[in-house]
Amino acid sequence: MSKLLIVYGTTDGHTRRIALRIADVAGEYGHTPYVVDAATRPVLARSDADAVIVCAPIRKRRHPRSVVDFVRLNRRLLQHLPTAFFSVSLSVAGGDEKGPRKVVDAFLKETGWHPAMVRLVAGALMYRKYGWLTRRMMQLIAWRAGGDTNTRHNYVYTDWEKLEKDVEEFVLAAVPAPLHEPATLVPA
Numbered sequence: 001m002s003k004l005l006i007v008y009g010t011t012d013g014h015t016r017r018i019a020l021r022i023a024d025v026a027g028e029y030g031h032t033p034y035v036v037d038a039a040t041r042p043v044l045a046r047s048d049a050d051a052v053i054v055c056a057p058i059r060k061r062r063h064p065r066s067v068v069d070f071v072r073l074n075r076r077l078l079q080h081l082p083t084a085f086f087s088v089s090l091s092v093a094g095g096d097e098k099g100p101r102k103v104v105d106a107f108l109k110e111t112g113w114h115p116a117m118v119r120l121v122a123g124a125l126m127y128r129k130y131g132w133l134t135r136r137m138m139q140l141i142a143w144r145a146g147g148d149t150n151t152r153h154n155y156v157y158t159d160w161e162k163l164e165k166d167v168e169e170f171v172l173a174a175v176p177a178p179l180h181e182p183a184t185l186v187p188a
Contacts, residue, residue, distance in 0.1 A: 004031045004171070005049035009038045009056045009064030012126040015088050018158060019055045022086070025167040038066035044074045051082040051174060053167075054115070057123060058089040058103050071111040082174035084117035086166075093122035093157030094145050116174050119166050122157040129154070 004026045008019035016037070023033035034049070036042050044052075054071065056063040071078065087107075089100040100120050108114065125148060127135050139149050148155045 002031045002050040003048065004033045005044070005052045006033055006035045007038050007042065007052065007054050007067070007070055008035070009067035009070075011057050011059050011064065012124075012129040014124040014126060014156070014158070015055050015057045018086065018088060018121060018163065019053075021160065021163060022053055022055065022167050025164050026171055029168070029171045031171060038064065038070040041066070041073075042070065044077045046077060046080075049081060051084075051171075052078060053084045053086065053170070055086040055088065055121075056107075058087060058091070058100055061099075061103055063087065063103070063107050068107065068111060071113045075111060075113050078113055078115075082170075083113070083115040084119070084166075084170045084174070085113075085115040086119050086121050086163075088121045088123045088158075090123045090125060090157070092120045094147065117166070117170050119163075121163060122159060124157060125155040127151040127154055 004023075006019045006022050006026075008015050010016045019035050023035050026033040038054075038056075054067060056067040085104070085108075087100060087104045089103075091097075091099050097120055104118060104120070108118075125138060125142060127138065127150075130138060135151050139151055143149050
């Protein structure tokens, strides 16, 4: 089976959920998915993956430092594998792709990485996971945008069907046919 490494960074847990959904879809196509938190600082060897998907949320106009560090540390190998980048942003849910696209472009320039596929994914409003101050700030932002403001609930805006189609497109076009036995990753 082909090994598909899915590396994610997360702030409030939703991007991890997206990474797990990506793994489910890849598994349906006969690939062996490995889901790894970038915070564990994984270092890749050529035998660790046949393809890599990186998922990262945008918070305060940046992707998590752990994801930036992962891409920088492994960029040389990433450039020789089929790769995709899924950037998760609440702004996408509100129809703003221009702002998140600028953040993605800055991330790619900063890391020097050139993935074969880049997708913007609508995130979630995780009121119940935020601290008091963040909850109030996000509520104000949501109110200004005409969004959901009841802080007793979380709101998931991710279009799961679109995400699954994007993953399907990537695994069918870019990921090698299943060949290898699973390998283990060694954290740095």
